[in-house]
Amino acid sequence: ASSSSVYGANPELPKRETMMPRPRSPYAVSKLATESYAIAWGLTYELPTIAFRFFNVYGPLQAAGHAYAAVIPAFVDAALGGRPLPIHGDGLQTRDFTFVDSVTAILARSATQRVTSDMPVNLAFGSRRTLLDVAGELESVLGRDLAVEHLPSRVGDVRDSQADNQRLLG
Numbered sequence: 001a002s003s004s005s006v007y008g009a010n011p012e013l014p015k016r017e018t019m020m021p022r023p024r025s026p027y028a029v030s031k032l033a034t035e036s037y038a039i040a041w042g043l044t045y046e047l048p049t050i051a052f053r054f055f056n057v058y059g060p061l062q063a064a065g066h067a068y069a070a071v072i073p074a075f076v077d078a079a080l081g082g083r084p085l086p087i088h089g090d091g092l093q094t095r096d097f098t099f100v101d102s103v104t105a106i107l108a109r110s111a112t113q114r115v116t117s118d119m120p121v122n123l124a125f126g127s128r129r130t131l132l133d134v135a136g137e138l139e140s141v142l143g144r145d146l147a148v149e150h151l152p153s154r155v156g157d158v159r160d161s162q163a164d165n166q167r168l169l170g
Helices: 026-045 071-080 100-112 131-142
Strands: 052-054 085-088 121-123 148-151
Touching (some): 071 085, 071 131
Parallel strands (some): 052 121
């Protein structure tokens, strides 16, 4: 399991697996190193591997109570707790959100069909939503206005994220 964070400072959209990685955080570097190790082991020792780059996975039971919680559970937790939604930056940054059920279905199918790849594969579907869009959707679901608290941008965060999913679907 890798991460779209390996693309880092590369501004081109959508993110293609053939792009030069430009990680901006130790987390992103660790993901790039791990996928590289897996692919190298696969090529060297004929170990069947595939490195998926996840893009902003969200879903039920996702933890919200830590500094690097994913944005959707952080928003839901704040809204249900009567607190402002914490938005780092202006809220116009975009993400390619992927529901956890989609991720698990693809992982299960890849394992049972023994899918391998000597290149990373984006695991997302090419959508792009701003954080303000997500806040608006949550307001719609809850049927009420929600306060927003704009916080400083986080070091290492990328402005926009969107997957090219041709390798995944091809």
